[in-house]
Amino acid sequence: MNIALSTTLTDTDFDTAVTKTKEALSAQGFGVLTEIDMQATLKAKLGEDMEQYLILGACNPNLAHRAVGVMPQIGLLLPCNVLVRADTNTAGSFLVEAMNPAIMVEVTGEAELSSVAQEATTKLQAAISALGGKNS
Template sequence: MTELAISTRVNSTFEETVESTRKALSEQGFGILTEIDMQSTLKAKIDADIERYVILGACNPRLAKAAIDTDRQVGLLLPCNVVVRSDGSDTIVEAMNPQLMVGLSAAPGLADVADEATALLQAAIAALDGANSPS
C-alpha cells in the first residue's frame, strides 16, 4: 500500500517551519497557490479548537501540466497539499505522496510525473530537517 504522506518532524516554531517549508518548496520549483489556516477557519465556522494547522496548496506548473496532459481528471488531485501542524513542542510537515495518483489512474506516463514530483517533494521535506534544527 502506498504511504499517504512524505513527512518529517522538526523541532522549530510553527512560524519558522511554515516559512522554511515555503522556501524549501520554492527551491524545488513549487509555488503556493492556496493557504488554509484550519485552526482559524474551524474556530470561526464551528467554534472548534485544534492545534495550529495550515494547508499549503503547492504547485509545480510544469509537473501539473504534464499530469493533466496524461489524464484530465488528475486535476482533482491538484495542487499537492502540504500540511504544517503543531504537535507538542515540535512541528510536523506532511506532503501528499504523488504516488497516490498512480494508484488512481492508469494513464500512460503518469508514473513518470509522479516519480519526479515525489523526488522533488522528498527533497523539499528533507531540506527541512537541516533548516529547522535548533540553534
C-alpha cells in the same frame, strides 16, 4: 503505500516551520497557490479549537502541465497538498507532510502518470529533507 512524505521539526515555532517549508518548496520549483488555516476556519465556522494546522496548496507548473496533458481530470488531485501542523504529542514540534504523488497513479490507474509522479516525489522529498527534521 504511505499517504505522505513527512518530517518532524523540533525546537522551532509554527511561523518558522511554515516559512522554511515554503522556502524548501520554492527551491524545488513549487509555488504555494493556496493556504488554508484549518485552526482559524474551524474556530470561526464551528467554534472548535484545534492545534495549528495549515494546508499549503503547492504546485510545480511544469509537473502539473505534464500531468494534465496525460489526464485532464487529474486536476481533481492537484495541487499537491502540504501540511504544516503542530505535533500534538510533542510540544514545540511540528509535522510537515506532503501528499505522496504516487497516489495519483494508484487512484487513477493511469500508468502514463508514473514519470510525473516519480519526479514530483523526488522534488517533494528533497524539499522535506531540506528542512533538516527527523523523517517520519
